[in-house]
Amino acid sequence: QAQLVESGGGLVQAGGSLRLSCAGSGRTLSTYTIGWFRQAPGKEREFVAAISTSGGSTYYTDSVKGRFTISRDNARNTVSLQMNSLKPEDTAVYYCAAKISLSVYTKSSYAYWGQGTQVTVSS
Secondary structure (H helix, E strand, C coil), X not given: CEEEEEECCEXXXXXXXXXXXXXXXXXXXXXXXXXXXXXXXXXXXXXXXXXXXXXXXXXXXXXXXXXXXXXXXXXXXXXXXEECCCCHHHCEXXXXXEECCCCXXXXXXXXXXXXXXXXXXXX
């Protein structure tokens, strides 16, 4: 079983950047595809990005393509999400989780959720 902890959130102006980190303990993260999800107030938790165990495959939701980049460092047991050109609609709590089932894009495929980190983008 893995334990995941997110960090790096904060308040930023529109057009700015943040880098989120997902640190693993317990079972090594390198054995899991890791996904980032976000949840805005009053909305469902939605898929943002994911990266395969080797880092060779990455997946993004359309709204963040070209702005967000997911990466991983298996030696350090971390996964990062670089977020550039942030928009107010990116405001949400961001979570990382480990994929334990088939679909990369579906939250029910993930487990070992972290506690989340707040990202707020002001206009």
